[in-house]
Amino acid sequence: MTVWLRVLIAVEMALSRLAPAAEDTPALARQRMVAEQLSGPGRNITNALVLRAMGKVPRHEFVPERLRSQAYRDCPLPIGHDQTISQPYIVAFMTEQLEPQPTDRVLEIGTGSGYQAAVLAELVANVYTVEIIEELARRAAADLKRLGYTNVDVRAGDGYKGWPEAAPFDAIIVTCAPEKVPPALIEQLKDGGRMIIPVGSRWDQELVLLRKQGGRLERQAVLPVLFVPMRGQSQRPEVAKPKAADVTPH
Ligand code: SAH
Numbered sequence: 001m002t003v004w005l006r007v008l009i010a011v012e013m014a015l016s017r018l019a020p021a022a023e024d025t026p027a028l029a030r031q032r033m034v035a036e037q038l039s040g041p042g043r044n045i046t047n048a049l050v051l052r053a054m055g056k057v058p059r060h061e062f063v064p065e066r067l068r069s070q071a072y073r074d075c076p077l078p079i080g081h082d083q084t085i086s087q088p089y090i091v092a093f094m095t096e097q098l099e100p101q102p103t104d105r106v107l108e109i110g111t112g113s114g115y116q117a118a119v120l121a122e123l124v125a126n127v128y129t130v131e132i133i134e135e136l137a138r139r140a141a142a143d144l145k146r147l148g149y150t151n152v153d154v155r156a157g158d159g160y161k162g163w164p165e166a167a168p169f170d171a172i173i174v175t176c177a178p179e180k181v182p183p184a185l186i187e188q189l190k191d192g193g194r195m196i197i198p199v200g201s202r203w204d205q206e207l208v209l210l211r212k213q214g215g216r217l218e219r220q221a222v223l224p225v226l227f228v229p230m231r232g233q234s235q236r237p238e239v240a241k242p243k244a245a246d247v248t249p250h
Pocket residue numbers: 083084085086109110111112113114115116117130131132133136157158159160175176228229230231232233234
């Protein structure tokens with residue numbers, strides 16, 4: 001081979017490496033996402049099964065068509081109704097914190113696009129997921145079915161009350177932020193179970209990991225985050241019960 005030909009091949013190879021992610025196939029973009037955003041320098045996802053699931057689930061199938069070329073970028077993306085699909089790193093981080101086991105039954109509050117549910121479905125036995133916006137719930141259920149996820153049940157409704165009929169759960173993941181942890185979710189967690197949940201006000205939230213251990217709840221703040229607020233009953237103040245003095249007839 002002439003020197004010139006070698007130079008030409010080397011230049012072509014270098015250029016192909018510089019090509020924008022948009023020109024990658026989804027599978028390539030996904031591998032790059034895992035290597036650079038999840039297990040790469042400065043990132044700390046180490047659970048091999050979580051990394052495998054993130055490398056398998058077709059994230060581009062869960063975003064609006066016009067945003068498909070952006071699906072593997074290091075950021076959240078809009079999915080309509082003022083909601084977002086979380087950043088891949090946050091999905092992987094929360095999943096890893098749950099220590100998912102193959103026999104687990106997991107509850108998710110905030111289905112959104114269904115992407116997080118699909119990642120969990122690769123790792124556990126059953127996923128139950130609740131979404132308050134009916135149109136999003138319907139779309140996620142259809143996408144999950146189309147992609148062959150048969151171990152995910154989607155329900156439209158307010159996740160504040162959890163899913164009592166399917167409780168108790170080995171793990172609970174909440175992807176919208178209430179001001180306080182909803183009591184029903186604590187009740188529906190098995191002893192020994194784990195819950196990961198963003199807690200706080202609109203602009204000041206922390207991802208909290210809860211463990212139920214012998215009836216006690218261990219609480220650990222693991223990461224500052226910014227999720228959409230939990231809507232519905234979580235935002236309504238408790239209806240104050242009238243005090244005895246208030247109801248005394250005059
Ligand atoms: N896990 C999603 C992203 C979640 S965005 C994904 O992988 O795409 C947060 C979602 O929580 C939004 O879709 C929002 O509508 C939903 N949500 C907000 N309050 C809720 C509630 N009380 N019950 C159930 N879902 C809720």
